[in-house]
Amino acid sequence: MNLLAIDGLAVDRGGRRIVDGLSLSVAPGQVYALLGGNGSGKSTTVAAILGLLPRAGGSILVGGEDPARAPDAVRRAIAYLPENVALYDHLSARENVRYFLDIAGIRPAATEIAAAFDAVRLDPAAWDRRAGAFSKGMRQKTAIALAMLRRAPLLLLDEPTSGLDPKAAEDFHALVEDVGRRGIGVLMVTHDLLGAADVADRIGLIRDGRIAAEWDAMIGSDQSATGARFDLQTLYRAFQGVGRDPA
Numbered sequence: 223m224n225l226l227a228i229d230g231l232a233v234d235r236g237g238r239r240i241v242d243g244l245s246l247s248v249a250p251g252q253v254y255a256l257l258g259g260n261g262s263g264k265s266t267t268v269a270a271i272l273g274l275l276p277r278a279g280g281s282i283l284v285g286g287e288d289p290a291r292a293p294d295a296v297r298r299a300i301a302y303l304p305e306n307v308a309l310y311d312h313l314s315a316r317e318n319v320r321y322f323l324d325i326a327g328i329r330p331a332a333t334e335i336a337a338a339f340d341a342v343r344l345d346p347a348a349w350d351r352r353a354g355a356f357s358k359g360m361r362q363k364t365a366i367a368l369a370m371l372r373r374a375p376l377l378l379l380d381e382p383t384s385g386l387d388p389k390a391a392e393d394f395h396a397l398v399e400d401v402g403r404r405g406i407g408v409l410m411v412t413h414d415l416l417g418a419a420d421v422a423d424r425i426g427l428i429r430d431g432r433i434a435a436e437w438d439a440m441i442g443s444d445q446s447a448t449g450a451r452f453d454l455q456t457l458y459r460a461f462q463g464v465g466r467d468p469a
């Protein structure tokens with residue numbers, strides 16, 4: 223079963239149809255990049271998935287549940303990382319994780335927390351440091367460790383690499399691939415074409431609130447000589463609307 227199944231989604235804002243017939247799905251272990259330019263409808267789609275905006279049409283199922291009917295079950299199934307992850311600045315990484323898990327009624331052993339921090343490669347020196355001093359990358363690692371500890375099957379990432387330097391972005395992509403290998407489904411919303419091509423199994427290009435094109439990563443012998451998993455020229459041309467049919 224798909225962790226996320228969106229079919230013909232329509233969302234109105236300010237009397238205007240912003241998302242207009244968007245369909246996509248994310249399977250366990252799949253990394254889906256929803257790639258689009260400014261104003262294409264990415265944030266509106268995210269808000270609808272989280273049940274924060276009503277639908278004007280279509281359907282959304284998260285782990286088989288409809289966010290409009292079962293918002294609590296849907297929020298339990300999703301680990302949502304906004305562009306800037308919010309942690310309690312005066313608490314350490316360990317204390318933040320314990321605090322948020324406690325709210326969810328989960329009390330992991332110290333060894334489980336250590337294993338999750340190890341899995342996301344959060345520097346052990348940071349585990350007991352105040353999160354107020356953390357970089358964006360460290361905040362994201364803490365939030366992903368938290369997602370793993372509460373066994374959220376779907377990770378929803380909103381512009382995760384904006385503001386990260388190239389090395390930190392590369393580290394983050396490696397972490398997302400790792401998360402996928404653990405069977406977690408990932409929906410990554412981004413305007414970063416190269417980042418999407420680096421990490422995704424599938425890229426969906428969103429334009430005017432719908433999927434204008436979708437590509438699957440090439441594997442093995444289909445990969446280019448450079449090892450690229452997507453044809454970047456095709457992606458660029460589509461992203462820029464080159465060769466688009468006249469409306």
Ligand SMILES: Nc1ncnc2c1ncn2[C@@H]1O[C@H](COP(=O)(O)OP(=O)(O)OP(=O)(O)O)[C@@H](O)[C@H]1O
Pocket residue numbers: 235236240258259260261262263264265266267413
């Ligand atoms: N509260 C609102 N009321 C009316 N229109 C809105 C509202 N929020 C967003 N919009 C419009 O909806 C369209 C899509 O916005 P959305 O934020 O979903 O796009 P986006 O792809 O996330 O863009 P960005 O990358 O710039 O964040 C834009 O034209 C925007 O002006």
